[in-house]
Every structure is written in C-alpha cells, then in structure tokens.
Amino acid sequence: MRKPIFLAVMFLSLAALSFAATPQMPRFRWENFTTSNGLPDDHVFCVLVDGNRIWAGTEDGLGLYENGKWKVYRPADGLAHRVVLSLALDKATGDVWAGTMGGLSRISAGRIDSFTQLNSGLANDIVYGVGVQGDYVWVATAAGASRLNTRTSQWSIFNERNTPMYEIWTYSVSPGQDKVYYAVWGGGVLEYDVQTAHWKDYNDPDGETELVLFKDQGLIHEITTSVSYVDKIVWIATYFGASRYDGRNWHNFLTKDSGLPSNFLNHIKGVDANRAWFSTDKGLAYYDGTNWAVYRPALDTHKPEMLVRDAEGNVTRLNVRTAPAHNYILGVDFQGDDLWVATAKGLSHGVREK
Numbered sequence: 001m002r003k004p005i006f007l008a009v010m011f012l013s014l015a016a017l018s019f020a021a022t023p024q025m026p027r028f029r030w031e032n033f034t035t036s037n038g039l040p041d042d043h044v045f046c047v048l049v050d051g052n053r054i055w056a057g058t059e060d061g062l063g064l065y066e067n068g069k070w071k072v073y074r075p076a077d078g079l080a081h082r083v084v085l086s087l088a089l090d091k092a093t094g095d096v097w098a099g100t101m102g103g104l105s106r107i108s109a110g111r112i113d114s115f116t117q118l119n120s121g122l123a124n125d126i127v128y129g130v131g132v133q134g135d136y137v138w139v140a141t142a143a144g145a146s147r148l149n150t151r152t153s154q155w156s157i158f159n160e161r162n163t164p165m166y167e168i169w170t171y172s173v174s175p176g177q178d179k180v181y182y183a184v185w186g187g188g189v190l191e192y193d194v195q196t197a198h199w200k201d202y203n204d205p206d207g208e209t210e211l212v213l214f215k216d217q218g219l220i221h222e223i224t225t226s227v228s229y230v231d232k233i234v235w236i237a238t239y240f241g242a243s244r245y246d247g248r249n250w251h252n253f254l255t256k257d258s259g260l261p262s263n264f265l266n267h268i269k270g271v272d273a274n275r276a277w278f279s280t281d282k283g284l285a286y287y288d289g290t291n292w293a294v295y296r297p298a299l300d301t302h303k304p305e306m307l308v309r310d311a312e313g314n315v316t317r318l319n320v321r322t323a324p325a326h327n328y329i330l331g332v333d334f335q336g337d338d339l340w341v342a343t344a345k346g347l348s349h350g351v352r353e354k
Contacts, residue, residue: 022316025286025293025308028339028350030322038070039063044342046331048087048096054340055096056347057084062098062107063347078112080105080125086172088130088137090150097137099127104139115148121155122146129183133175133194140170145182145190158192164201165190172267174229181234183224189236202245212241212254219243220252226279230270237265242278253278259292259309260285267331277339279329284341295350296327324348 033039033056040061048055054065062073062084073079081102088097096107103116103125115122122139129140139146144159159168167187174181180192188203205218212220219236226237236243241263242253255263260278267279274289283296283305290311298305304323308316325346332341339350 022318023288023291023308023310025288025291026337027306027318027320027353028295028322029353030295030304030324031349031351032325032346033065033070033349034325034346038065039347040070040072040074042346043344044330044347045083045085046087047333047340047342047347048089049333049335049340050089050094050096054335054347054349055087055098056342057087057098057100059083062105073107073112075102078105078114080114080116086127086129086140088132090132090137092134097130097132099130099139101126103127104130104137121148121157123157123159128170129172131173131175131180133177133180136175138173138175138180140173140182142169144168145170145173158199163190163199165199171224172226174227174234176229179229181227181229183227183236185225186223188219188222189224189227189234191234212252216250216252218250219245220254225265226267228268228270228276231273233270233273235268235270235276237268237278239264241265242268244276246273253287259287259294259307259315261294261296261307266329269332269334271334277332279332279341281328283327284324284329284332295324297323299327324350 034042040063041058043059044056046057056063060082064071074082081100083101084098086099098105103114104127105112105114116125123146124141124143126142131138135151137148147156167184169185170182171185172183178194182190191200202219204222206213220243221238221240223239228235234245242265244251253260262280262282264281270276276287278285283294286293292309294307296305304320306318306320324341324343325348326343328344330342337352341348
C-alpha cells in the first residue's frame, strides 16, 4: 500500500516543481474588433488609450471606441487625411493629436484643426510620430522633426542643418521632461537635452547592415522604427532587433538570445525601467526584465498561442483559448492592467486575467 502512495506524492511533487519552474507571466482574454463590429478599417497603425475611450488610427479613418460604440473621423469631418499613422494625448488639456499621411490633426472638444506644410511650420505632411511634452508637441515626419509651442503657436524645425541628423526620415518620437528621443529610419536615434537644447546621435557602432559584431556596445542597428523613453530608460525598436539604453550601458535583444519572436520590430512600448512590450511581425512580446512571453495566433496552425521563456532559455507553450487578431503587430497601449493592440487585421483588447 505504501508504494502507490509514495508514487502519487512523488508525481504531485514533480508536477508542482514543473509548474513553479514556469514564470508567471500576464495572461489575457483577447477580444478582437474589425470592420464587422464598427472598426473603420482592419489595418490598424496605432492605438491610444484615453481613460475609458480608445482611439484607433487606421488606413481609412480615426476610430473612437466609447460606451461600446464606434465613432469614425475622416477628412469630411476635418481630419487631415484618412490614413492615421500616430496618436498622442495631451493629458493636461484632453486634446488628441493624430499624425496622418496628409498632416497633423488636433481633436479638441469635438473640433478638429489640421496643420500642414502650407498652413504651419510642419516639416512634412507625412507624420509618422507625435508626442506631447508640456506646452510642446513634438512631431516626427518624413522630412525632419517639428515642434509646436501650443502657447505661442510658434513652430521649430529640426533637420540635417541644425542637428546631427544625416537622415531626415524621422519615424517615431518619445518626449520626457528632461529629454526627447527620435527614432530616425536609417539614422539611429537622436537625443535632445531640454535643459541645454543640445542634440546628440546614437548609431550602430559596427556599421554593418545585418551582422552584429559588437553585441552590447551600442545601438543594435541604424534602421530604427520606434523609441520609448520611460524612467530614464530608452527602449528602441529596429528591423534587426531591439536595444535598451540607461544613459551609460546598452543591452541588445535578438531572437537567438532572447524571447523575441522576430528581429523585425514595428513598435516598442516601455512600461518602466525593466519591462517593455515589443510589436513584431511574428507576434506581441513582453519582457519583465528576466522572462519573456509571446502572444499570437500560431504561425503554422493559426490557433491561439502563448509562449513563455525563462532566463535559462526554456520555452513553455501554455494552453490559451484566445489571441490577438493577427501576428503582425503595429502598436500597443495600456489601460490599467489591460492591453490594446493594433494589428494588420484588426484591433485587439487584452483583458488581464487575475
């Protein structure tokens, strides 16, 4: 009689050990929105959480989700262009800024005002990124950076003439109180020091197109697609991996030595100094400073999939019933513990499971 009891106890102990060995990463129940339930277009470039309101920039209009219903803004309503590439919230005023393929729009108390090269100091009408820093609105365009002082209505333009920017295709901007960071496609990262008004650039130290010769000695690649500045840490997305910079030391991430599902990144969003979300062409990835999780429809079966990778590189596939709308991820924003995710085939709401 003792042997079965002993075996049962040993089995339960091993099961508990196996369970404990899998890092406890956040799990979500995913709800997906497409044109079938009100989204203006399934191709979602960006998403912005505004309290209980959710803004989605799509290929055919700006969608506002509120009280379970969608409202759509297009050029007929005053929007600069139907293709919305970027979004930012002015928390002080409640204004929403939308970067489009045809200019920059401000949505304020139901009114839309648009800024273009013809009527303002916008460097270019293709607006890839926008961010708010106090009274200033920083803009990333296809031909340099612009800054609007909302109190004085004065514009400033930054390009190869007055910064170290040797490429002018600015792709993303992340302003903080002390510094502002730009991702420059093909030109690395630009840093603006607010106190000194000084610009500094960061580039790939080995200059190689795809090879990484110096793993943690600098920016992993110069083709940067997104930047996120939070808690004095800069998180950077590129087409060849990701980087983290604390002002002194670099740490780079590749699929071969991390939990990234792909080195091709469209967007990055830092949570704090240690945690970040990575939007790739093969799923959404989360890093907690030690462990990784990937959320996506499986690449082969397209069934919902969640993968967890621990610090030793062990990967566990967890049983999940839902996944984001598509594995090509373009952006993410936070609503408390919940997530809103922009994908190439819809907008996804990740409801955190307790």
